[in-house]
Amino acid sequence: MSIIKREGLPHFVVKKNLQKSGTRGIYFSDVVTEEVLRDVCLKITGQMEFTCEYVDNSYHDPFLDATYNKGRLAILHVEDTVCYISFSEREIGGRNSSVQSVPTAFNLFYLNPYPNKRLFYYFLNVAGNAETAYQRLIYRLMRTIGFTFLNASPSLEQISSPFTSAEDIILNRKVNADRNRSNNSTYLTKGTDGALEVYGKTYGANKYETSLICYALACLRRPEQRIRLYEVLEGNLKELPEASLRVIRKMGGIDVVRTGMTLEKRNYQENKSLRSPLYIYNLLRRLGNKHCALCGCEIPEIIQGAHVWPVSKIKKAPGLTPEQRLEYALDGENGLWLCENHHKLFDENLLSFDQDGSVRLREGLDERYANYIQEITKIQSLPQSMLTKRFLWYLEQRSLSVS
Numbered sequence: 001m002s003i004i005k006r007e008g009l010p011h012f013v014v015k016k017n018l019q020k021s022g023t024r025g026i027y028f029s030d031v032v033t034e035e036v037l038r039d040v041c042l043k044i045t046g047q048m049e050f051t052c053e054y055v056d057n058s059y060h061d062p063f064l065d066a067t068y069n070k071g072r073l074a075i076l077h078v079e080d081t082v083c084y085i086s087f088s089e090r091e092i093g094g095r096n097s098s099v100q101s102v103p104t105a106f107n108l109f110y111l112n113p114y115p116n117k118r119l120f121y122y123f124l125n126v127a128g129n130a131e132t133a134y135q136r137l138i139y140r141l142m143r144t145i146g147f148t149f150l151n152a153s154p155s156l157e158q159i160s161s162p163f164t165s166a167e168d169i170i171l172n173r174k175v176n177a178d179r180n181r182s183n184n185s186t187y188l189t190k191g192t193d194g195a196l197e198v199y200g201k202t203y204g205a206n207k208y209e210t211s212l213i214c215y216a217l218a219c220l221r222r223p224e225q226r227i228r229l230y231e232v233l234e235g236n237l238k239e240l241p242e243a244s245l246r247v248i249r250k251m252g253g254i255d256v257v258r259t260g261m262t263l264e265k266r267n268y269q270e271n272k273s274l275r276s277p278l279y280i281y282n283l284l285r286r287l288g289n290k291h292c293a294l295c296g297c298e299i300p301e302i303i304q305g306a307h308v309w310p311v312s313k314i315k316k317a318p319g320l321t322p323e324q325r326l327e328y329a330l331d332g333e334n335g336l337w338l339c340e341n342h343h344k345l346f347d348e349n350l351l352s353f354d355q356d357g358s359v360r361l362r363e364g365l366d367e368r369y370a371n372y373i374q375e376i377t378k379i380q381s382l383p384q385s386m387l388t389k390r391f392l393w394y395l396e397q398r399s400l401s402v403s
């Protein structure tokens with residue numbers, strides 16, 4: 001324990017080593033130099049005089065564990081205030097590299113019980129191309145959860161305003177996801193019960209994004225609002241890092257639900273799968289945010305995932321292995337988004353689709369009913385992009401099982 005405050009000057013403690021310093025020969029102390037610290041000190045305290053110590057992995061105090069530098073952090077003691085300053089990379093290039101250390105820094109800050117603490121972010125490269133739509137989203141999330149940017153350019157400051165509501169994040173995320181659907185993104189929507197739903201991969205680079213989105217939602221959550229995080233697991237179960245889960249639990253209001261093939265299989269076999277999160281995730285991935293394919297309605301609370309080949313029929317179809325049945329039941333191509341009205345009309349076979357994607361009403365339907373359906377069905381034909389071979393095959397199975 002050696003938090004030394006010489007002559008009452010602001011005092012920095014900085015872990016020298018990054019995780020890979022040993023093999024890469026790049027030390028945090030080479031990047032966050034005394035010159036950088038002077039600027040940080042000036043911006044936080046208004047004075048340039050300070051003391052600092054760069055410490056080894058074995059060093060520990062109430063704010064730093066005996067490990068390498070996690071979260072690209074420097075700790076600054078100013079009288080009885082403790083400042084956590086996280087630093088960007090020098091090159092803010094990749095989609096993910098610049099984000100990685102942010103949730104880690106936040107976790108350390110948030111979980112520390114010391115009351116008089118503050119959280120900052122310092123850009124080591126202000127001039128770099130850091131203002132892509134994705135970066136903007138991340139910066140806005142950071143400011144939402146309480147990061148103060150020490151040296152953002154006025155333009156960056158302006159475009160990274162904190163989010164004001166969970167809905168605000170959903171709408172912004174939608175723009176992002178629509179553009180990048182092929183990426184394994186974190187998806188945000190609302191369930192039919194009005195709960196906020198986060199569908200996120202919880203390993204690899206996605207875990208950082210998923211964590212940040214959850215933190216921001218928890219900060220903005222109204223008291224009556226529920227949030228569900230669906231951890232989409234693949235293969236060996238990999239949950240969010242323990243520190244992130246601890247933060248989520250401490251913030252409160254978020255239910256963490258694990259989902260993945262193994263779990264869905266068990267639910268399916270035990271006949272428990274009334275609503276499958278993995279199916280919804282697959283639809284989000286294939287079709288983007290919830291929107292009725294037949295009327296364009298985007299109100300997520302009344303949009304549902306509609307199976308083309310219904311699960312009840314898949315269960316009864318002859319000659320299939322259990323694995324095949326599960327695969328068809330969860331396949332994003334075996335479905336479309338429909339509002340509650342259109343879903344019911346589709347389920348009751350009052351309307352169906354031809355192989356060219358155009359809407360067909362049931363023959364002999366009362367004219368008044370037909371007129372009503374025509375009226376609410378603003379979109380008379382599914383987009384070409386939806387009519388994959390597999391989708392059409394499901395459509396065929398549907399008509400076979402219906403007739």
Ligand SMILES: [Zn+2]
Nearest residue numbers: 292295339342
């Ligand atoms: Zn509709």
